[in-house]
Amino acid sequence: MLSQILQLLVAGVSQGCVYALVALGFVLIYKATETVNFAQGDVMMLGAFFALTGSVILGWPYWATILFAVGVMAVVGMLTERLVLRPVLGHPAFTVVMITIGVGYVMRGVVTMVPGWGTETHQIPTPYVDDVWKVGGVIIPVQQLMVIAMTAALCAVLYLFFRFTRIGVAMQATSQNQLAAYYMGIPVRRVNMLIWGISAGVAAFAGILLAPATFVHSNMGFIGLKAFPAAVVGGFGSVPGSIVGGLIIGVVEALAGFYLPEGFKDVAAYAVVLVVLLVWPSGIFGETMAKKV
Amino acid sequence: MRFLFKTGYEQDVRLFKHGGQVFWYGVLAVVLLAAPWWAGDYVMTQLHFICIYSIVGFGLMMLVGFTGQISLGHAAFLAVGAYTEALMQAAGIPFVISISCAALFSAVAGLIVGLPALRLKGIYLAIATLAFNVIVEEILARWHSLTGGNEGMTVKPVRMFGYELTNDWQFYYLCLALTVLCGLACVNLLRSPTGRAFVAIRDSEISASCLGVNLAKYKTMSFAISAALTGIAGALYAHKIAFISPEQFTLFQSIELITIVILGGIGFLHGAVLGAAFVIVLPQLISIAKGWLPEGVAPTGLQAVVFGVILILFIIFEPLGLYGRWLKVRTWFELFPFYRRGMFRRQKSYMKSERLR
Numbered sequence A: 001m002l003s004q005i006l007q008l009l010v011a012g013v014s015q016g017c018v019y020a021l022v023a024l025g026f027v028l029i030y031k032a033t034e035t036v037n038f039a040q041g042d043v044m045m046l047g048a049f050f051a052l053t054g055s056v057i058l059g060w061p062y063w064a065t066i067l068f069a070v071g072v073m074a075v076v077g078m079l080t081e082r083l084v085l086r087p088v089l090g091h092p093a094f095t096v097v098m099i100t101i102g103v104g105y106v107m108r109g110v111v112t113m114v115p116g117w118g119t120e121t122h123q124i125p126t127p128y129v130d131d132v133w134k135v136g137g138v139i140i141p142v143q144q145l146m147v148i149a150m151t152a153a154l155c156a157v158l159y160l161f162f163r164f165t166r167i168g169v170a171m172q173a174t175s176q177n178q179l180a181a182y183y184m185g186i187p188v189r190r191v192n193m194l195i196w197g198i199s200a201g202v203a204a205f206a207g208i209l210l211a212p213a214t215f216v217h218s219n220m221g222f223i224g225l226k227a228f229p230a231a232v233v234g235g236f237g238s239v240p241g242s243i244v245g246g247l248i249i250g251v252v253e254a255l256a257g258f259y260l261p262e263g264f265k266d267v268a269a270y271a272v273v274l275v276v277l278l279v280w281p282s283g284i285f286g287e288t289m290a291k292k293v
Numbered sequence B: 001m002r003f004l005f006k007t008g009y010e011q012d013v014r015l016f017k018h019g020g021q022v023f024w025y026g027v028l029a030v031v032l033l034a035a036p037w038w039a040g041d042y043v044m045t046q047l048h049f050i051c052i053y054s055i056v057g058f059g060l061m062m063l064v065g066f067t068g069q070i071s072l073g074h075a076a077f078l079a080v081g082a083y084t085e086a087l088m089q090a091a092g093i094p095f096v097i098s099i100s101c102a103a104l105f106s107a108v109a110g111l112i113v114g115l116p117a118l119r120l121k122g123i124y125l126a127i128a129t130l131a132f133n134v135i136v137e138e139i140l141a142r143w144h145s146l147t148g149g150n151e152g153m154t155v156k157p158v159r160m161f162g163y164e165l166t167n168d169w170q171f172y173y174l175c176l177a178l179t180v181l182c183g184l185a186c187v188n189l190l191r192s193p194t195g196r197a198f199v200a201i202r203d204s205e206i207s208a209s210c211l212g213v214n215l216a217k218y219k220t221m222s223f224a225i226s227a228a229l230t231g232i233a234g235a236l237y238a239h240k241i242a243f244i245s246p247e248q249f250t251l252f253q254s255i256e257l258i259t260i261v262i263l264g265g266i267g268f269l270h271g272a273v274l275g276a277a278f279v280i281v282l283p284q285l286i287s288i289a290k291g292w293l294p295e296g297v298a299p300t301g302l303q304a305v306v307f308g309v310i311l312i313l314f315i316i317f318e319p320l321g322l323y324g325r326w327l328k329v330r331t332w333f334e335l336f337p338f339y340r341r342g343m344f345r346r347q348k349s350y351m352k353s354e355r356l357r
Helices: A002-033 A040-057 A062-088 A093-113 A142-164 A166-176 A178-183 A188-214 A220-234 A239-259 A264-279 B009-013 B019-033 B041-066 B074-090 B095-117 B122-142 B168-191 B193-203 B205-210 B215-241 B251-264 B269-292 B299-317 B321-334
Strands: A132-135 A138-141 B158-160 B163-165
Touching (some): A002 A138, A002 A142, A002 A166, A002 A188, A040 A093, A062 B299, A093 B122, A093 B251, A093 B299, A142 A166, A142 A188, A142 A239, A188 A220, A220 B122, B041 B074, B041 B168, B041 B193, B041 B215, B095 B158, B095 B215, B193 B205, B251 B299, B251 B321
Antiparallel strands (some): A132 A138
């Protein structure tokens, strides 16, 4: 009984890590530019396809594939910001949301039209596919532990980056107050572009981590719709909140999938988000500021 | 150029502002009423869909365009309307009652969604409506005894006053009449204090509440009205498709519905109709364009790409949508040598923060 719960928890946490990484991408962009990037899931999908290109089509080793996919997606992210998002700076938030939805459509469509990618389901070989750990009756796939470990490592790297590097601090300043940052001599637009790059890179990383679990196909980006509740539960605009939110959603989903009747697993994330929003209208870690009139 | 001289107060609330409008709307009415004579089967089907989507467009325009609230869950209201209609027609309830019930039940669903809208803003509201949509879809798929689950259910043709509307043209007139009625209702609502309150909320919640607009009441009301219109459209949709299943009412349907108002032009009722026509005609154009693709490129994703690109280009280059483009063209002709490029430009080029409100 206990071992079963432990297994479910590990599975939930590892799934939650993927949600958390996608949610992290949402939150980074939202904090910096107040844009909600609905294409984040599709960015993740595109990243997974670049990883596929690296590992299967070009035959590179796993680590090189990761670097390649993350690098390419960072460039794609920056280009998206420059070409699509910057012209609509200052439009109402909802218009900008629609434009990111458009970006998502384009990415999903383009992937199905590229020869070699197409509409089929692909698999990326990983070095630790079928290994399992047995710790006293508990059977844990190594792959799930790897997902958790790699997510933790990435979070640590991001934390150090934002805390100690010059550009990281500049990004924090930009996300707190754009105008003030601008007055301090921070090139706000370039910083925003970099943040889009980082966010897309993180999404690509999430895509690679997710690939062994769901395979690579053009609709894998729909997991972004699960990452939304994760970001909202944590409070949009809070980086630690997005991680916590992702883990909550992942664990709740795993438990609901096992203990509740069929069908509850798919709506669990949304039920959680509705309940959380009823109690905390801006998420658990959300910042509440009021305008002084 | 036409100059309108205000000589009485009733001029402000008149439906048609001048004779030109009467003439052009008259021409439009004649063309549409004569449609069964000039249109083939194929065009008639498209006209049905344009009418249905226009009604959804009106509903969304009231909510998104005039009250400034966000909804990514309108497919759920469409579903409530469609299933209500399907079940009631199956039970042999007359059309007039069943479509009223479809509107009513959708409005109740809208009230339920509208309640959190009082506390939620911007993206949180979008997510809440999105979650609502997913949950409704799942309920429809799981409530097997009522909805037939994923196998879906067939819908009988409309039965009114003892007649069955089996012909295309009969159903067309029904759709057209309902579209015109809904449009007139929206126009009237926008001229009333309620409509003014909606617009006030859209422009600034703080100013609106300072002027005595009850935010809670009007936001919920806007959700309910929008949902009711969508429910009516849902009922017609069910009859048109004649077969409904939960996968027709997904989040992607919601997004498609939202694009109606974005492409048509946010904040104009005309935009709802133009947007609906555009969204219906676009896939037909794309399927024609598929023949021009080079060899070896799979055409599966073409629709998504074109749709996405059009959405992006519209928002970047024509944020006022199709109706905005028409306004610009008309103004150019009216002012002929004096049109300036900046006349419709947005004054703001900085970001309006949503965090501080």
